[in-house]
Amino acid sequence: MTKRGRFITLEGGEGVGKSTNVGFVAELLEAQGLEVVRTREPGGTVRGEAIRGLLLDPAPQEPLHVDAELLLMFAARAQHLAEKILPALARGAWVVCDRFTDATFAYQGGGRGIANERIAVLENFVQQGLSPDLTLLLDMPENAAKQRLESRLRDRSEQRDRFEQEQADFFQAVRNAYLARAQEAPERFAVIDAQHSLDTVQAQIRHTLLERVAEWR
Numbered sequence: 001m002t003k004r005g006r007f008i009t010l011e012g013g014e015g016v017g018k019s020t021n022v023g024f025v026a027e028l029l030e031a032q033g034l035e036v037v038r039t040r041e042p043g044g045t046v047r048g049e050a051i052r053g054l055l056l057d058p059a060p061q062e063p064l065h066v067d068a069e070l071l072l073m074f075a076a077r078a079q080h081l082a083e084k085i086l087p088a089l090a091r092g093a094w095v096v097c098d099r100f101t102d103a104t105f106a107y108q109g110g111g112r113g114i115a116n117e118r119i120a121v122l123e124n125f126v127q128q129g130l131s132p133d134l135t136l137l138l139d140m141p142e143n144a145a146k147q148r149l150e151s152r153l154r155d156r157s158e159q160r161d162r163f164e165q166e167q168a169d170f171f172q173a174v175r176n177a178y179l180a181r182a183q184e185a186p187e188r189f190a191v192i193d194a195q196h197s198l199d200t201v202q203a204q205i206r207h208t209l210l211e212r213v214a215e216w217r
């Protein structure tokens with residue numbers, strides 16, 4: 001029987017350098033001879049990416065209800081699990097995912113104020129016990145992340161998406177919720193101090209990851 005692959009997620013607020021490091025993680029694992037599937041949420045499938053469009057579209061003429069936002073996150077996730085994540089893990093591939101359900105607890109829970117218990121109901125319904133094997137949480141103070149986000153937005157021509165339009169108190173609540181999640185599951189989370197230079201951050205990631213690979217193989 002093929003050994004099930006491992007499921008690794010990267011999390012963090014806006015501007016913490018997550019996208020760059022998703023590529024770094026995938027390349028590190030590939031260099032270990034592992035088959036890697038790199039993906040993201042919300043999205044990762046054709047229908048999931050369409051749902052992502054609905055979620056990020058600022059469309060000021062009609063605000064998105066918080067429960068609709070929550071359900072769309074899980075709708076995209078259900079499709080993602082069925083189409084991509086579960087088949088990859090079953091054939092022994094390692095899945096590296098840019099955000100997963102911890103983001104829902106952080107953004108829809110911490111940021112929007114939905115009770116964790118309500119999110120957990122959907123988590124159980126959609127994931128049926130599946131959770132990441134390792135979650136790298138890129139953490140930095142809200143004001144440092146904001147500065148990075150602002151400079152990224154200056155280099156980008158598109159307008160801010162629905163989440164990027166939020167204010168400091170929203171992002172502070174997101175960060176607090178992420179840190180609380182990490183405290184509740186310290187064996188799954190590695191909290192990476194993302195304030196340092198890219199080299200230092202990636203050295204921390206490499207150390208954590210190679211330790212886990214050695215343990216799991």
Ligand code: TMP
Nearest residue numbers: 041042073099100103104107108163164
């Ligand atoms: P990205 O910035 O990583 O591309 O993700 C898009 C946005 O979606 C980001 O602002 C965080 C948000 N998000 C949630 O609010 N809840 C979730 O469950 C996920 C996966 C993302």
